Amino acid sequence: MTDLSAAPGFTARPKSSILTASAEMKRRNAAEARFKAYGMIAVAIALATLAIMLFTILRDGVSAFHQARLTFPMELSAEVLDPKGNRNREEMSKVTTVGYQKVLSKALLAELDRQGIAQEGVSDKEIGELISKDAAGELRARVLADPALLGTTITANVLATGRIDGFLKGRVTLETAERDSNISPDQLRLAEKLRDAGLLRSSWNWDFFTNADASDQRPEAAGLGVALLGSAYMMLLVLVMCVPVGVAASIYLEEFAPKNRWTDAIEVNISNLAAVPSIVFGILGLAIFINFAGLPQSSSLVGALVISLMTLPTIIIATRASIRAVPPSIRDAALGVGASKMQTVFHHVLPLAMPGILTGTILGLASALGETAPLLLIGMVAFVDNYPSAPPEGFLDPATALPVQVYSWASRADPAFIERSNGAIIVLLVFLVIMNVGAILLRRRFERRW
Amino acid sequence: MNDMTRTGLETETATAKISARGVQVHYGQNHALKNVSVEILDRAVTAFIGPSGCGKSTFLRCLNRMNDTVASARVSGQILLEGEDIYDPRVDPVQLRARVGMVFQKPNPFPKSIYDNVAYGPKIHGLTRNKAELDAIVEASLRKAALWGEVKDRLDAPGTGLSGGQQQRLCIARAIATGPEVLLMDEPCSALDPIATAQVEELIDELRASFSVVIVTHSMQQAARVSQKTAFFHLGHLVEYGDTGDIFTNPKDPRTEAYITGRIG
Numbered sequence: 226m227t228d229l230s231a232a233p234g235f236t237a238r239p240k241s242s243i244l245t246a247s248a249e250m251k252r253r254n255a256a257e258a259r260f261k262a263y264g265m266i267a268v269a270i271a272l273a274t275l276a277i278m279l280f281t282i283l284r285d286g287v288s289a290f291h292q293a294r295l296t297f298p299m300e301l302s303a304e305v306l307d308p309k310g311n312r313n314r315e316e317m318s319k320v321t322t323v324g325y326q327k328v329l330s331k332a333l334l335a336e337l338d339r340q341g342i343a344q345e346g347v348s349d350k351e352i353g354e355l356i357s358k359d360a361a362g363e364l365r366a367r368v369l370a371d372p373a374l375l376g377t378t379i380t381a382n383v384l385a386t387g388r389i390d391g392f393l394k395g396r397v398t399l400e401t402a403e404r405d406s407n408i409s410p411d412q413l414r415l416a417e418k419l420r421d422a423g424l425l426r427s428s429w430n431w432d433f434f435t436n437a438d439a440s441d442q443r444p445e446a447a448g449l450g451v452a453l454l455g456s457a458y459m460m461l462l463v464l465v466m467c468v469p470v471g472v473a474a475s476i477y478l479e480e481f482a483p484k485n486r487w488t489d490a491i492e493v494n495i496s497n498l499a500a501v502p503s504i505v506f507g508i509l510g511l512a513i514f515i516n517f518a519g520l521p522q523s524s525s526l527v528g529a530l531v532i533s534l535m536t537l538p539t540i541i542i543a544t545r546a547s548i549r550a551v552p553p554s555i556r557d558a559a560l561g562v563g564a565s566k567m568q569t570v571f572h573h574v575l576p577l578a579m580p581g582i583l584t585g586t587i588l589g590l591a592s593a594l595g596e597t598a599p600l601l602l603i604g605m606v607a608f609v610d611n612y613p614s615a616p617p618e619g620f621l622d623p624a625t626a627l628p629v630q631v632y633s634w635a636s637r638a639d640p641a642f643i644e645r646s647n648g649a650i651i652v653l654l655v656f657l658v659i660m661n662v663g664a665i666l667l668r669r670r671f672e673r674r675w
Numbered sequence: 676m677n678d679m680t681r682t683g684l685e686t687e688t689a690t691a692k693i694s695a696r697g698v699q700v701h702y703g704q705n706h707a708l709k710n711v712s713v714e715i716l717d718r719a720v721t722a723f724i725g726p727s728g729c730g731k732s733t734f735l736r737c738l739n740r741m742n743d744t745v746a747s748a749r750v751s752g753q754i755l756l757e758g759e760d761i762y763d764p765r766v767d768p769v770q771l772r773a774r775v776g777m778v779f780q781k782p783n784p785f786p787k788s789i790y791d792n793v794a795y796g797p798k799i800h801g802l803t804r805n806k807a808e809l810d811a812i813v814e815a816s817l818r819k820a821a822l823w824g825e826v827k828d829r830l831d832a833p834g835t836g837l838s839g840g841q842q843q844r845l846c847i848a849r850a851i852a853t854g855p856e857v858l859l860m861d862e863p864c865s866a867l868d869p870i871a872t873a874q875v876e877e878l879i880d881e882l883r884a885s886f887s888v889v890i891v892t893h894s895m896q897q898a899a900r901v902s903q904k905t906a907f908f909h910l911g912h913l914v915e916y917g918d919t920g921d922i923f924t925n926p927k928d929p930r931t932e933a934y935i936t937g938r939i940g
C-alpha cells in the first residue's frame with residue numbers, strides 16, 4: 226500500500242465526512258438538476274403547444290357539427306310545381322329551382338304571418354334569403370322523386386343560410402352584419418324572433434358527414450361525404466397494394482436475400498425513399514400515372530398509387546425491424562428440426578413479427594391518411610360535388626380526401642368554410658387517434674413472450 | 676473421477692455413424708477448423724471438449740450443416756453419414772437435419788404449446804397420417820426425454836412457461852420426435868442449474884441406447900460422466916480423440932494433459 230500512495234500522480238484523498246456534500250458533488254448534483262429541468266421544460270412546451278392546437282381546433286371546429294335549420298309547414302302547390310297537372314316527371318322538371326325557391330319563401334312568409342311575427346322592415350325577398358340556396362334544389366329533388374307529395378302540406382326542414390347559422394353560433398353579429406352585403410342587421414333581428422318562435426333551430430349536422438362539397442354561395446350545405454369516401458377508397462387501395470408487397474419485400478430482404486452490394490444498395494435506397502419530400506412523389510405521380518399511364522386525374526386510384534409509393538418504405542422498414550427482432554434461436558430451433566427456410570419464416574418468424582408488422586402498417590396508413598401535398602398535384606384538390614360510384618369503377622371517379630378537403634375549405638373566403646375546415650380536422654384527428662389506438666391494442670393483443 | 680471408468684468401455688460393438696475426413700472451416704479470413712478427421716460411433720456418446728473458440732461448436736454445426744446459415748462460412752473436406760457425403764451438392768440440408776437433430780445451448784422452445792413444440796417436426800416431415808399417431812409420437816418423445824410425467828396434464832400450456840431444465844428437455848423431445856439417427860447437443864447444460872444438469876445428463880445416457888449422441892461441453896466432468904468417446908479440440912485442431920477413460924487418465928498429447936489439469940483453457 227505504501228508504494229501505491231507514493232506513486233506519482235496519486236494524491237491522497239483528504240478525509241471528509243460523508244454526511245456533508247463536497248463541492249464537487251454539489252456541482253455534479255446541480256448539473257443533474259439542471260438537465261432534469263431542461264427535460265421537463267421541453268416536455269411542458271410540447272404539451273402546451275399540443276393543448277393550444279387542440280383547443281383552437283376544437284373551439285373553431287366543433288360548431289361545424291351543428292347546423293341551423295328552419296322548420297315550417299309548407300304546402301306543395303300542385304298548380305305551381307306541376308302546371309300541366311299530369312304528374313309527368315319530364316314536365317315537372319321544367320320547373321327550376323327558382324320556382325321551388327319561391328314556394329319555400331312563400332311558405333315561410335305564410336308561417337310568419339300565421340304566428341304573428343312582424344316583418345319590421347325586412348322585405349319578403351330578404352326573408353326568402355334566410356333560407357339556404359341549397360334548400361330549393363333539395364326540395365325539387367325530393368318532389369321529383371315522389372310526385373305524390375304534390376298538393377300535400379309537408380313540414381319543411383331546410384338549411385338556413387350560412388350567415389344565419391353563423392349568427393346562432395356567434396360568428397356573425399349585428400355589428401359585422403352592418404358591413405356585410407349578404408345579410409342585414411334587420412334580418413338577424415328577425416332570425417332571433419324566428420328562433421324564439423321555434424322556427425329556427427340549431428341541430429346535429431349529419432349532413433356534414435354525408436354531403437358533398439358545395440359552392441361558395443352555400444357553405445351551409447358543404448359536407449365531407451366525398452372526402453370521406455375518397456379517403457376510404459384510398460386507404461383500402463393502399464392497404465391492398467402496400468401490405469403484400471411491403472411484407473414480401475421485407476421477408477425476402479431479411480431472410481432470403483444474399484448480403485452483397487446490391488442488397489446493401491437496395492437497403493440504403495429504401496431508407497432514402499422514406500425521406501423523400503412528399504411533393505416529389507406528387508410530381509412523380511402526375512408524370513407517370515396521369516401523363517404517361519393516362520389514368521384519370523383526381524381519382525382515388527392515382528391518389529392511392531402515389532401514397533402507396535410513400536407508405537411502402539415505412540412499411541418495409543417497420544416490417545424488417547420486427548422480423549429482425551425475432552430471436553435467432555427460434556430460427557435455429559426450426560431449422561434444427563428440419564424445417565425449410567420457408568417453413569421457418571412462415572411458421573415461426575412471421576407470427577412472432579406480426580405485432581410489429583401490424584403496428585407499422587397501421588401507423589404507415591395513418592400517416593398516409595393525413596398526406597396532402599402529393600394529392601394536390603394529382604388534382605384531388607378539385608371541387609367535387611358528385612360522389613364516386615361504388616368500387617371498382619369508383620376508384621377511377623374524381624374524389625377528394627380528408628386532408629385536401631381541409632386545405633381547400635381553409636382557402637375559401639367565407640368564414641363558414643373555415644369553420645368546416647376545422648371540423649374536418651377534428652374528423653381527421655379522430656380517425657388518426659382511432660388508428661393509433663387500434664395499433665396499440667393489436668400490439669397488446671398479439672404480443673408474445675419468448 | 677470414478678465415473679469415468681464406468682464409461683468408455685462399452686464401445687466394443689461400435690460402428691462409425693459419421694466419418695469426417697480432413698474437414699476445414701473458414702469464416703471469411705479466419706481459419707476456424709483445421710484438418711479434422713474423426714469417426715463418430717453409433718449408439719455412443721461422443722464429447723467434444725476444449726477451450727472457448729477451439730472450433731468444437733463449429734465442427735458440431737458442420738455435422739448437420741447448420742453452418743450453411745452463416746453466409747461467410749466455407750466448409751471443405753468430407754463428412755460421411757453412413758457413407759454418404761453430406762456436403763454433396765445433391766443433399767438437401769433440410770432432409771439431412773431430419774436425420775441429424777440438434778439441441779442448442781440455450782433452451783429455445785417455440786412460443787407455442789408443449790404439444791405443438793414436439794409435434795412440429797413430425798408434422799412438417801409428414802411422419803404421421805392422423806392425430807392418434809401424432810399423439811403417440813408426442814407421448815413417446817416426451818417419455819424418452821423424461822418430461823412426460825411433468826407435463827402430461829398440461830400439454831396445451833406454453834412451452835416457454837416451463838423451467839429452464841424442463842425447457843431443455845422439451846427441446847430434446849422436440850429433436851427426437853423427428854426420429855433422428857444422430858443427436859447433436861451444443862453445450863445443452865450450460866444454461867441449467869446442477870439439478871437440471873443431472874437430469875439432462877441422465878437423459879443423455881439413456882438416449883445412447885437409440886441414437887448416436889454428440890455433445891459439446893465446457894465441463895470436463897460432464898464429458899467424463901456422460902461420454903464414451905472424447906475429442907479434444909485446441910485452436911482449430913483436433914488434438915486427441917479416443918476413449919473417454921484414456922483421454923482423462925492417460926492423455927497422449929501434452930496439450931490434452933495441460934487442458935484437463937487446468938493449465939490451459
